[in-house]
Amino acid sequence: MPDLEIDRVSKRYGNVVALDEVSFTVRAGELFGFVGSNGAGKTTTMRIALGVLAADGGEVRFGGTPVTHETRTRIGYMPEERGLYPKMKVLPQLVYLAELHGMSTGEAHRSAENWIARLGLTERRLDEVQKLSLGNQQRVQLAAALVHDPAVLVLDEPFSGLDPIAVDVMSDVLREKAANGVPVVFSSHQLDLVERLCDRIGIIRSGRLVANGTVGELTAGANAQLVVQAPAAYPGWAKQIPGVRVLGEDQSGTVLELESDVDDQTVLRAALATGPVREFRRRRPTLTELFRHVVTGGEK
Ligand SMILES: Nc1ncnc2c1ncn2[C@@H]1O[C@H](COP(=O)(O)OP(=O)(O)O)[C@@H](O)[C@H]1O
Ligand SMILES: [Mg+2]
Secondary structure (H helix, E strand, O other): OOOEEEEEEEEEEOOEEEEEEEEEEEOOOOEEEEEOOOOOOHHHHHHHHHOOOOOOEEEEEEOOEEOOHHHHOOEEEEOOOOOOOOOOEHHHHHHHHHHHOOOOHHHHHHHHHHHHHHOOOHHHOOOEHHHOOHHHHHHHHHHHHHOOOOOEEEEOOOOOOOOHHHHHHHHHHHHHHHHOOOOEEEEOOOHHHHHHHOOEEEEEEOOEEEEEEOHHHHHOOOOOEEEEEOOOOOOOOOOOOOOEEEEEEEOOEEEEEEOOOOOHHHHHHHHHOOOOOOEEEEEOOOHHHHHHHHHOOOOO
16 A cells, blocks of 8 residues: 655745655554644645645655545545535535545445445435534535545545544544554644654654654653652642652642753652652653643743
8 A cells, every 4th residue: 555755845925935855654544633723734745745735845655655636536535625626415425526536326326335334324325414513514524525436535634523422433444444554644733642643653743754763652751750749748848859840730630840850769768758659650741731832842
């Protein structure tokens, strides 16, 4: 199965550098999370990957060859602005879109019915799209991206506005697609979701890719963190320990960040000095913490 490669892609809008040599590869069978603040360049990258927007420089390749009009029909795309015909009914719309991508009428029907059932839209299949709830419209949008059995999936904010059940359905479908060997890339603001779902993550900031790797790789260089539960401890007990920063403190425990040369046994002794210690463990930083760090460029 082929990879999707974004290779040194650049784009300007007048004086605004929207993308500055952005490169990353979404491997076959991989779920890749693309995260960044508003205006960072996610949508621009995805539109260039699909070929609906031309880059000023760089190249997008699928299976080693530049994306062309023919390969483009093999991409399943969910645009940020969404792109359904509001007055068309769900089933005929999906059949139409599948046919547009080259499926026979019979295949298109089977595929549309399959995704309608899979995404919980059976009772809505003959409703006009504009009469559906936003969450259901989004399910139809996902079905539209999937109905022609694409070889690559590029989804711009597919989770935004979904209720928790629809989030689970979307997550399952994306995982399943990746497990079948399809490269899947999606953008999102929901970092907990990205951390849970994705094999690898790219973080974009002001048009530059500032991090790219697995969560483990991205957090490997970060300072160690400790979770300490010392129920008898007074608030702020850890504040005076040199090289230790208190990230959070509540009934369930205290989260500490240690500078690299701090011995965790010093922290343990300080904790024991307050009374019993029920929990004492290291953890890695969350993607949210990592994201704050890289998008502020370590300024804070
Ligand atoms: N059609 C356009 N004309 C001018 N500037 C644009 C256009 N589309 C995007 N931009 C600018 O390019 C940058 C990246 O935007 P975008 O890719 O939409 O970011 P994101 O999807 O991460 O929020 C922003 O500064 C945005 O204002
Ligand atoms: Mg966007």
